[in-house]
Amino acid sequence: MRIILYLGKGGVGKTTVAAATALRSAELGYRTLVASTDIAHSLADSLDTPLSDKPVEVAENLWAQEISVVADIYNYWDTLQEFASGIIAGQGINRVVADELSAFPGMDEIVSLLHINKQAKERNFDRLIIDAAPTGETIRLLTMPDTFRWYAGHLARLERGVISLLRPFAGRLLQAPAEVMEALRRLDEATAELRATLSDPEVSSYRVVVQPERMVLREAERAISYLGLFNYPVDSVIINRILPEQGMGEFYESRRQVQQKYMEIIEATFKPLPLWTVPYYSYEVVGLQALHQLALDCFGDEDPGQIFYRGVVQEVVEGENDTYLLRLPMPFVEGGNVKLRKRGDEMFITIGNFKREMILPNVLARRRAGSGRLVNGVLEIEFLPQTPEQAAEAAG
Secondary structure (H helix, E strand, C coil), X not given: CEEEEEECCCCCXXXXXXXXXXXXXXXXXXXXXXXXXXXXXXXXXHHCCCCCCCCEEEECCEEEXXXXXXXXHHHHHHHHHHHHHHHXXXXXXXXXXXXXXXXXXXXXXXXXXXXXXXXXXXXXCCEEEEECCCHHHHHHHHHHHHHHHHHHHHHHHHHHHHHHHHCCCCCHHHHCHHHHHHHHHHHHHHHHHHHHHHCCCCCEEEEEEECCCHHHHHHHHHHHHHHHXXXXXXXXXXXXXXXCCCCCCHHHHHHHHHHHHHHHHHHHHHCCCCEEEEECCCCCCCCHHHHHHHHHHHHCCCCCCCCCCCCCCCEEXXXXXXXXXXXXXXXXXXXXXXXXXXXXXXXXXXXXXXXXXXXXXXXXXXXXXXXXEEECCEEEEEEECCCHHHHHHHHC
């Protein structure tokens, strides 16, 4: 079973690339499901066929689905939400308000992810291609297994505390816990299993779709930083809508030169990840024929369902004395003095003639950059705690 998740800034062409990947996979003989977790679904438009919240066969070996949280949410949450609402209402809060307050954080993300895990467990398909929501929403979605398990653990402890405190008085509250805790236990097990599936590099791959533009690249850098924090394996970057080198007017030639500048930045920023390129078409990429052509232009004779890169793109580990260490594999950079400059959540790295800008995750952005060194093809950067003055300034 292979799970490939496409993410990137809204409008970069994730849906189109995901649909093309799925179609090519199906053409190669793999039973493939392409599913959208974006609440603003456009997968049906890309495939030029109606879809529903259940898998619909759109071609030989190819099924498509637009996951509907509304359709399934009560299958997972009815029991828990009713129980939590009853507790809150018992504190003198209006029942309608209590229903709203009792909604668990990230409910829609968890339901979307459980869909993914369901397909992985049932093995109805050889490959599952995910057209994800824009980057920010997808990062939140991918962190939900860890976040939900934190909430689940706290709710379990709350339930045990309430029961021991109120047992002498009995009442309506004490009639539900067995059913509620069973539902919670099943959800906790499902999310733990899901976390293992999503971080298994032999099963799951994450691919970032970009266009050669500054704002798009910044969001892609941030996405890869957070994927690294949660040990989600990234295996390639797809650069979409590249203008042709010849036969362009003055306006498009200027745009192509701008793109070329960012192409060089992309190559330096995302190494050692493989880079795949997609041209800017003169027609709308809609329907199976157009998607087939895109897949060929992007991946050529390669099977898009294979694992294109194995290894860590970046890694954050805890060091001694409240420090963190950022590790960046750079086997393509020769040794030399490492120069670092940090500005907010941006890090500027210079090693000889090599230069790279990167976006830091929040856990590092709040800290001071210490020393950096290149060891056996891996750049290690130490991040130190804030000074008392910096901590006071951040708090103020």
